[in-house]
Amino acid sequence: MQFDYDLFVIGGGSGGVRAARVAAGDAGAKVALAEEDRYGGTCVIRGCVPKKLMVFASEFSGMAADAEAYGWDIQLGAFSWDAFKDKLNAELDRLEGVYRRLLAGSGVQTFDARAKVVDAHTVELSTGERKTAKHILLAMGGRPVKVDVPGAELAITSNDIFHLSEMPKNILILGGGYIACEFAGILNGLGVDVTQYYRGAQILRGFDDEARGLVAEEMIQRGVKLHLGTNVESMERTSDGRIRVVATNGDETVFDQVMFATGRAPNTDDMGLEQAGVKLGRGGQVIVDDYSQTAVPSIYAVGDVTDRVNLTPVAIREGMAFVETVFKGNPTKPDHELIPTAIFTQPEMGTVGMSEEEAREKGPIEVYATSFKPMQSAFAGRTDRVLMKLVVCADTRRILGCHIVAPGAGEMIQLAGIAVKMGATKEDFDRTVAVHPTMSEEIVTMKTPVRRA
Structure with a gap:
């Protein structure tokens, strides 16, 4: 034919x-x-x-x-x-x-x-x-898709956020995934009063618990009003064109905009x-x-x-x-293993490999982690904290997961991802000379596990 x-x-x-x-x-x-x-x-x-x-x-x-x-x-x-x-x-x-x-x-x-x-x-x-x-x-x-609640048509999605005629004074963001959390940080930084509802116990489900916990803490410290275990029950337009939201916890709040980031x-x-x-x-x-x-x-x-x-x-x-x-006659499977990922929350999160929780299910592990105030923000009097974390197989010594919460984490995890993809061991990291003074030097200077599982 x-x-x-x-x-x-x-x-x-x-x-x-x-x-x-x-x-x-x-x-x-x-x-x-x-x-x-x-x-x-x-x-x-x-x-x-x-x-x-x-x-x-x-x-x-x-x-x-x-x-x-x-x-x-x-x-x-x-x-x-x-x-x-x-x-x-x-x-x-x-x-x-x-x-x-x-x-x-x-x-x-x-x-x-x-x-x-x-x-x-x-x-x-x-x-x-x-x-x-x-x-x-x-x-x-x-x-993007919206949750099925009365008044859902009043909400915008991530597709619409770039086309707003003006910045809202306040906004409700519904969702706890990376899109919801990224836009919460963005709008907060642009001066918008941001409230975020998420029905689960912690944002960024599926990522390392310690890392996502720090991201949540830092978001709150920076001014995002994060409500966990909370969902939208209904929404309606007010007489002045705003949106009244009834939450599952009984709260009633009026917002200029509501953005659903509830999946795709x-x-x-x-x-x-x-x-x-x-x-x-x-x-x-x-x-x-x-x-x-x-x-x-x-x-x-x-x-x-x-x-x-x-x-x-x-x-x-x-x-x-x-x-x-x-x-080209060359049968090739796309490789979906050990993909480095950056989440542009504020602070950023970079991750490659397994979370601590995931790795525990596979066998004995050692966890190396440190959280500290980085030099730049400490000097400026800010309380921001960062996290550097390695999850190591106790038997083979291979790095199973690397998790970074810090400014520039996306840049760091790209390079760390090469080592993890190559099968680097904890001892390979230990043999690497630290670049000082940097945040990322902690990745190669952590000598004692904080816990074993």
Whole structure:
């Protein structure tokens, strides 16, 4: 059978764009890509990039206070949301243009349209056109979802936060995952009165208990009103346009804005997938094998739509592995083991490998940890604390987990992640000379375990 394309990619985010570019540019395949919204996907347009720029913006208020403590005569003016937002939008426009040029430069034909799957080799565009391809790659990503409570339609999500016409004076953030906690820190730093509700016993479920506990303490110290074991019962619009929230603990509070950061769902609705034979999980995620292949041999899926490890660099790796497998004759499984991760809370958290709790279930461990006031903030009179922690296998001496809570933890964990991925032992860390004076030197100077399990 003659196909229009060797590959048709649905979704113009990081995973889909990388797969399309490499298949066309390196493997010489005839490739098309359809994107119904903006090129760059969640990360570039409504996720990590704009969020990290907002993190930078939010940190300057604290920097100014520190500067005074160090002898600088600095008077901090007011933050202008309008000025920041204009520059942010210009930067996102620039990055989207980069993505479009990269695709065009690789010879990928693009369609600014929604695409649905018709069968194993056919997609239908919202323009009414149908295109055929030997292979179809699903890379539609995910979207934020709201909890089902009365008045939920009044809340915004992380998608909307970058488009607010003005900064609210106060906001309720619902959720305890990394998105909720990151935006709590961002908005608090920008001068917004932030309240955060989370139904669980502690934020950042799934991460190391000691590390997430310190993040929670520091968030509270910095002014976030964190209420654990608390959920929203109902919301309604007040006569002055604000939102009255009734909490499960009986509290009634009025907020300018409410933001739900209560999870994400794969973008598989109304895509024709199950009719075409693609199997979906209970959460709507595309079920794939180790090579990202679906139940339909000609259809593959990468990125958040598979709900494996929902991180941009992972989607890119999955896209590359797909091209190696399908177009280069080199069957390649994407590696999901020991992925370093940064959470841009304030303070930041960096982690790679197992939490202490997870490692305990696998066998005997030793835990090396230290928490202290870093030199820079101690001199400025702040009470901030940081954490450096290693979880070590008692038998093999391998580092099973490394957890850092500190300014710049994301930068540190990238480098620590190399050592952990290589199988470094505690003795390898001990043999490494410390870089002094730094916070990270503690990672190689901890000699005595604080506990064994």
